[in-house]
Amino acid sequence: MGTLLIPILLIPLIIAIGSLFRLCGRRWWWCNQVADHIESHWRWNASLGVLKESYGVASICVCIGFRSLAWDSAGGVINSVLVCFAPVFLIAPVVIGAVYMYQNYDTLSKKALKEKIGVAYEDLKNYQRIPFSDFISYPSFFFVRRLFLAMTVVFLKNHFYVQALLLIAQGLVATMILATHKPHLTRSSNYFEVMNEVAVLVTIYHLFLMTDYVQELKTKRALGYSMVGVMALQALICIIVSIG
Amino acid sequence: MVQIERFVKISKYTIVFTVASLLLLNYWLLLLMNNLQGMIEAQQVLVLIPLTDVRLPAFVHLVFSMLLEIASFDYFETGELFEKVVDTKHSEPLD
Numbered sequence: 508m509g510t511l512l513i514p515i516l517l518i519p520l521i522i523a524i525g526s527l528f529r530l531c532g533r534r535w536w537w538c539n540q541v542a543d544h545i546e547s548h549w550r551w552n553a554s555l556g557v558l559k560e561s562y563g564v565a566s567i568c569v570c571i572g573f574r575s576l577a578w579d580s581a582g583g584v585i586n587s588v589l590v591c592f593a594p595v596f597l598i599a600p601v602v603i604g605a606v607y608m609y610q611n612y613d614t615l616s617k618k619a620l621k622e623k624i625g626v627a628y629e630d631l632k633n634y635q636r637i638p639f640s641d642f643i644s645y646p647s648f649f650f651v652r653r654l655f656l657a658m659t660v661v662f663l664k665n666h667f668y669v670q671a672l673l674l675i676a677q678g679l680v681a682t683m684i685l686a687t688h689k690p691h692l693t694r695s696s697n698y699f700e701v702m703n704e705v706a707v708l709v710t711i712y713h714l715f716l717m718t719d720y721v722q723e724l725k726t727k728r729a730l731g732y733s734m735v736g737v738m739a740l741q742a743l744i745c746i747i748v749s750i751g
Numbered sequence: 752m753v754q755i756e757r758f759v760k761i762s763k764y765t766i767v768f769t770v771a772s773l774l775l776l777n778y779w780l781l782l783l784m785n786n787l788q789g790m791i792e793a794q795q796v797l798v799l800i801p802l803t804d805v806r807l808p809a810f811v812h813l814v815f816s817m818l819l820e821i822a823s824f825d826y827f828e829t830g831e832l833f834e835k836v837v838d839t840k841h842s843e844p845l846d
Contacts, residue, residue, distance in 0.1 A: 563795045564823055653795075660802045667804040674803075678796075696789070703793035710797055717805045731808035738797060738818065745790035 518557065521549050547619065552626045558600055559626070562650055566657035569593040574661060601650045608646075631690050645690035652677055671714050678708040699745065706741035710734055794822040 525545035532539030572590035577583030604627060614620050615628065628646060655677060663670040682704040684690070689697045713734040721727055798819045801812060 660799045699789050703789055707793055707796050714805050728808050731811040735814045
């Protein structure tokens, strides 16, 4: 998360620079052009990109915050109040994003909107040809899944089997959505996403064999190698195909 | 005159070749980024596995800690920088 904090801190700076150029635009015409460029290319795209990548980690942080609510000290109260407001920041962007895209559905393919918020739907299929419900389901599911994953992992900490079953259920739903809706732009992207989801599912299946169901340490060690092997294979295939 | 024509012709081909190469490179980089982004998104789900109530072998934890660095974009050491910018003091953990 550390490196992602750099753009998070830079976004207000970018917005401030844009406003500064807009102010200078009253005197020098080219400043207006720079301000337009910053507003159209950076303000929303940068924020949305960072939100997308840090959503999983942010969800985990909020869930852990809920688990450690404390009202007995000043620091604890401040922390708890902040944590109580945090879900708004997690859920609001998803809802606002879905409503905004719904309202601007016909203009999503326009260059101006693509430059502004294109990062939210950049690799998705030609949204004019598929029903809107299909288009909206995947970007929303991306966020909702991460939120549920974080909740499953943090709140069901002591209930491994429920946790594992929910993880598998989420993986299966994700695979089904990818396989049936094929939301991505190219066929290869769709195959890649399905492959990634299957790799995640297979890795999660290994968890069942890491419990007391398997007693031998030797077997558990072999299963550990298999688990690492699946993850390494997935990464290797992605890298090889990306380069080739 | 012939030399000028040849120069113009070579320049034209050079520009066309450069633009075409840049377009190809752009397309390839976009494709590469999309695939790598997909890989990182899958890894963001995978790194949650050690948080489950299962005892994994030690070397699996090692691999997961390496994955965590990729999935959470921890490519640079930023701890000291943020301590300077935010000026926070370390406190006792709540939990």
